[in-house]
Amino acid sequence: MDFTSQREKMVWAQLAGRGIRDARVLEAMRRVPRHEFVPAKFLEDAYEDHPLPIGEGQAISQPYIVAAMLEHLALRAGDRVLEVGTGSGYVTALLSLLCAEVYSVERHARLAVAAETLLERLGYRHVHIRMGDGREGWVEHAPFDAVLVSAATGEMPPMLFEQLREGGRMMVPVGDPSSQELQLIGRVNGRPMVTILEGCRFVPLVEGIG
Ligand code: SAH
Numbered sequence: 001m002d003f004t005s006q007r008e009k010m011v012w013a014q015l016a017g018r019g020i021r022d023a024r025v026l027e028a029m030r031r032v033p034r035h036e037f038v039p040a041k042f043l044e045d046a047y048e049d050h051p052l053p054i055g056e057g058q059a060i061s062q063p064y065i066v067a068a069m070l071e072h073l074a075l076r077a078g079d080r081v082l083e084v085g086t087g088s089g090y091v092t093a094l095l096s097l098l099c100a101e102v103y104s105v106e107r108h109a110r111l112a113v114a115a116e117t118l119l120e121r122l123g124y125r126h127v128h129i130r131m132g133d134g135r136e137g138w139v140e141h142a143p144f145d146a147v148l149v150s151a152a153t154g155e156m157p158p159m160l161f162e163q164l165r166e167g168g169r170m171m172v173p174v175g176d177p178s179s180q181e182l183q184l185i186g187r188v189n190g191r192p193m194v195t196i197l198e199g200c201r202f203v204p205l206v207e208g209i210g
Contacts, residue, residue, distance in 0.1 A: 003035050006047040010034075014049050015067045022071040028097040029067055034060075036122060037088040056108045056210065058203055060088040061150060065182075065200055069171045072184050072197065073146045075099045080141070082163065084134030085150035085205070089115030095148070096124045103141050105134035108210040133208055137163040144168060151205035152180045161185065161192055173202045 011030050020026060035046035037060055042052045051059040070091075075081065079099035086092055086106035092115060095102040104127065106112040112131040119127050130138060134149070135157040142163035147170040149160065156172050164170055164187045173180040182197040 001035075001044070003033060003046070007034065010047040010049075010063055014064050018064055020064075020067045020071055022074075024075075024098055025067055025070045025094075028070070028094045029063065031097060032090065032093045033122070034063070034090060036118065037090040037093070054088045054111070056111060058087050058108065058111065060090050061202070066091055066094065068198065069148055069182065070094060070098065072182075073148060073169050073171055075146060079145035082138055082141070082144040082147045082160070083150065084137075084147070084160065086112055086115045086129055087150060089119050089129075091148065091150060092127055092129070093119060093122065093124050096127050099145070100126060101141075102127045103138045103144070104129045105132050105136075105138055107131070107133055107206060107208070131209060135159060135205060135207070139163060146170065147172075149173065149205065150202065152177065152200075152202040153205040156183065156185060156192070157205070161187065166190065173200050177204055 038046045038052050051062045054060050075098045080101045081095050081099050083104040086104040092104045109131050112129055116129045137160050143165035145168050147160050149172040152173040166187055168187050170185040172183050174183045180200050182200050184195040186193040
């Protein structure tokens with residue numbers, strides 16, 4: 001299978017074609033081999049326009065929604081970023097190309113270990129993965145320039161906002177399990193400034209560890 005041309009097509013049709021403009025985001029999505037992050041039985045679908053199951057009832061996110069979240073975060077090369085919900089490690093890999101350090105928290109031990117092993121094998125650097133409840137963030141490494149939450153929550157977890165630096169940005173899907181909206185939350189004078197973006201559908205952000 002020619003994954004490189006499938007990936008090119010994904011970037012062109014699903015991302016650029018739908019309005020993603022950030023050149024760094026498009027380049028990162030062109031480089032990260034998404035097929036390495038999906039289970040073998042879904043290899044043929046790796047570059048399709050939808051999420052895919054990764055075990056434990058979880059899913060690798062749809063390419064477009066990942067690109068939209070990364071674009072809205074407007075990451076800079078020197079940023080330190082917190083990711084909540086490592087899952088397959090796909091977004092972790094993209095983040096590691098877009099910023100300086102990635103701290104990622106995953107509640108499922110099996111997923112956390114698998115993602116860490118895979119990212120190391122593929123040579124992604126400056127990635128730190130911890131098993132735990134991501135709603136608590138990773139206080140030892142706070143404050144963060146940006147926070148990306150890959151699971152849906154009824155309301156923005158306050159501990160994550162506390163770990164955002166002044167001027168920092170958070171992307172979080174807010175809503176109930178069947179319908180959510182992406183929110184971009186900036187920290188301005190210590191207060192959340194919320195911009196509501198498009199609709200989305202993520203697995204729930206679950207309390208405690210798995
Ligand atoms: N970005 C990932 C998305 C995985 S789905 C990818 O593309 O592969 C969301 C992930 O969030 C799941 O792996 C799930 O186990 C994890 N998750 C859910 N609640 C969590 C919590 N409270 N803390 C940490 N991870 C959580």
